[in-house]
Amino acid sequence: xxxxxxxxxxxxxxxxxxxxxxxxxxxxxxxxxxxxxxxxxxxxxxxxxxxxxxxxxxxxxxxxxxxxxxxxxxxxxxxxxxxxxxxxxxxxxxxxxxxxxxxxxxxxxxxxxxxxx
Amino acid sequence: xxxxxxxxxxxxxxxxxxxxxxxxxxxxxxxxxxxxxxxxxxxxxxxxxxxxxxxxxxxxxxxxxxxxxxxxxxxxxxxxxxxxxxxxxxxxxxxxxxxxxxxxxxxxxxxxx
Numbered sequence: 001x002x003x004x005x006x007x008x009x010x011x012x013x014x015x016x017x018x019x020x021x022x023x024x025x026x027x028x029x030x031x032x033x034x035x036x037x038x039x040x041x042x043x044x045x046x047x048x049x050x051x052x053x054x055x056x057x058x059x060x061x062x063x064x065x066x067x068x069x070x071x072x073x074x075x076x077x078x079x080x081x082x083x084x085x086x087x088x089x090x091x092x093x094x095x096x097x098x099x100x101x102x103x104x105x106x107x108x109x110x111x112x113x114x115x116x117x
Numbered sequence: 118x119x120x121x122x123x124x125x126x127x128x129x130x131x132x133x134x135x136x137x138x139x140x141x142x143x144x145x146x147x148x149x150x151x152x153x154x155x156x157x158x159x160x161x162x163x164x165x166x167x168x169x170x171x172x173x174x175x176x177x178x179x180x181x182x183x184x185x186x187x188x189x190x191x192x193x194x195x196x197x198x199x200x201x202x203x204x205x206x207x208x209x210x211x212x213x214x215x216x217x218x219x220x221x222x223x224x225x226x227x228x229x230x
């Protein structure tokens with residue numbers, strides 16, 4: 001089974017430029033998450049989709065970050081304009097909620113490492 | 118979200134067992150205990166989860182205290198590949214649209230050859 005795919009793996013941009021990240025979740029997974037991980041910290045949830053609808057975007061800085069998940073499959077996360085403090089790893093994860101088991105496993109992609117200069 | 122407390126770092130020797138502790142004194146009755154780990158330059162990966170009973174899988178064992186206020190992840194024979202940050206996270210089954218994982222800073226496990 002193919003895992004969660006992300007691209008690009010690395011990106012370097014100047015501050016005030018824009019950047020976009022792409023994620024392809026595991027086939028059949030209805031839920032998709034974007035996390036931001038700053039060096040030395042655990043991942044922080046930015047936005048969660050259920051199919052193509054947003055479930056939780058309470059921690060997404062909406063003045064500069066946007067995300068979409070068209071057709072309930074692939075997703076893109078955009079930053080415009082970027083700030084120095086946006087330097088981080090952006091992780092995409094997906095999950096399929098089994099109806100009978102407790103909890104839910106999230107499967108993470110390798111992440112995109114962003115450096116803003 | 119209920120919080121967990123883990124040591125910042127631990128060390129182990131190769132081929133010895135490792136016990137990684139986690140305190141979650143404010144856990145609710147429906148919170149599952151999840152463990153993920155993150156190897157260098159990779160995304161987190163699922164290790165194990167449980168509710169009340171101890172759990173075993175091919176990667177590890179999870180021992181849950183009777184009062185559920187603490188748990189221990191057990192790696193039976195550590196290898197160099199087990200060097201990673203280990204996260205203990207509480208997840209609630211009642212979430213209607215997918216579980217939310219609130220990561221702390223985890224425990225950095227170092228495995229010595």
